[in-house]
Amino acid sequence: MRVWISGGGGFVGSNIVRAAVDGGHDVLTTAHTFVPPPDAAYAVSKVDMTNGADVRASIDSFDPDLVVHCAIMNDWDRMYADRQASWNAYVNATRHTAQAAIEGVDASYVLVSTDWVFDGTQGGADELTPPNPINLYGTLKLASEMVALEAGGAVARVSGVNGQHLARPSTPRAQDRGFGYFVASIVDSLSANEPFTVWEADDINMVATPSLALECGEIMLAIGEKHGTGVFHCCGADAVTRRDLAELTCDVFDLDADLLDFGPPDPASMLAAPVPYDTSLTTPRTDRILGRTATPVRTLIERFREQYAAQVGEPS
Ligand SMILES: NC(=O)c1ccc[n+]([C@@H]2O[C@H](COP(=O)([O-])OP(=O)(O)OC[C@H]3O[C@@H](n4cnc5c(N)ncnc54)[C@H](OP(=O)(O)O)[C@@H]3O)[C@@H](O)[C@H]2O)c1
Structure with missing residues (x-):
């Protein structure tokens, strides 16, 4: 397939690009500030996703079989401070990419x-569970989902995304109120023999269904190959707490679990907005349509260890 991916310079996008290149597809990704390496195995086009003409020109000229829209304005303070910019970057960018893909080049x-389109009381939500976002990010993502679905596209919800950022050599990998980068931040701390406090509190995301970013990319490509429409859940098979995932990480990476402790979050990392508590997902529709079975969380973390060893080296 010819695959056009927005935001290939980001964490999730760089893994979708890798999955597509490794799968033998012809790939073009957009860059906004990202500078690709000179030997990149994919094409790059400078695109501002909030500019409909830019988006259309790039998609028209590449003429893809599949468009994956992954780029995001990832700035919570700006999101709340400038609602119009946020709407443009989430909802209108989805409209631009969906129209250019579906109406423009079929x-x-x-x-x-x-x-995070769920409110945190809907644990085990499947693809047909009605969402109920409780913060602006979830609202913007849900509005974007509606645009994508009504245009005739698919929505791929990723959750608790772990893995390596494949486009930038050094990125901040700190624990936050979600599950993203959680495993990498534990591995980084414990392999440097530093203690790691696993946050536990009622007002952060405490339960989720982790995924591996690279596998999320593979699932999205499978959706494209099957011309899938509607909602898909890209995650593993198991809902876990932060404590479960921390202990599993120590086990899989052979790290000293005595360096873990458990306590309240760093107040500086808290948002002035509510955060869903239990965002665990299930995958019945995804598994049925794609003919797959969701991967156990241990297998995902083992695969992450292989990826980590290949890129960073074995944790000490
Ligand atoms: N990370 C997670 O844990 C997580 C969890 C759930 C869902 N997601 C979803 O995954 C997607 C990617 O998230 P991420 O964490 O990978 O984000 P990220 O690392 O911050 O990457 C964001 C990407 O968006 C691009 N971008 C920003 N503004 C742009 C603009 N105006 N025009 C074009 N591109 C622009 C950036 O391009 P440059 O690099 O060129 O600047 C970057 O590649 C989002 O849709 C998010 O909702 C992520």
Whole structure:
């Protein structure tokens, strides 16, 4: 397939690009500030996703079979401070990419979305569970989902995304109120023999269904190959707490679990907005349509260890 991916310079996007290149597809990704390496195995086009003409020109000229819209304005303070900019960057960017893909070049379309469209009381939500976002990010993602679905596209909700950022050599990998980068931040601390406090509190995301970013990319490509429409859940098979995932990480990476402790979050990392508590997902529709079975969380973390060893080296 010819695959056009927005935001390949980001964490999730760089893994979708890798999955597509490794799968033998012809790939073009957009860059906004990202500078690709000179030997990149994919094409790059400078695109501002909030500019409909830019987006259309790039998709028209590449003429893809599949468009995956992954780029995001990832700035919570700006999101709340400038509602119009946020609407443009989330909802209108989804409209630009969906229209250019589906109406423009008759490509399949996948919008990358999130488990944070749920309110945190809907644990085990499947693809048909009605969402109920409780913060602006979830609201913008849900509005974007509606645009993608009504245009005839697919929504791929990723959750608890772990793995390596494949486009930038050094990125901040700190624990936050979600599950993203959680495993990498534990591995980084414990392999440097530093203690790690696993946050536990009622007002952070405490339960989720972790995924591996690279496998999320593979699932999105499978959606494209099957011309999938509707909602898909890109995650593993198991709902876990932060404590479960921390202990599993120590086990899989052979790290000293005595360096873990458990306590309240760093107040500086808290948001002035509510955060869903239990965003665990299930995957019945995804498994049925794609003919797959969700991967156990241990297998995902083992695969991450292989990826980590290949890129960073074995943790000490
Ligand atoms: N990370 C997670 O844990 C997580 C969890 C659930 C869902 N998601 C979803 O995954 C997707 C990607 O998230 P991420 O964490 O990978 O984000 P990220 O690392 O911050 O990457 C964001 C990407 O968006 C691009 N971008 C920003 N503004 C742009 C603009 N105006 N025009 C074009 N591109 C622009 C950036 O391009 P440059 O690099 O070129 O600047 C970057 O590649 C999002 O849809 C998000 O909702 C992520």
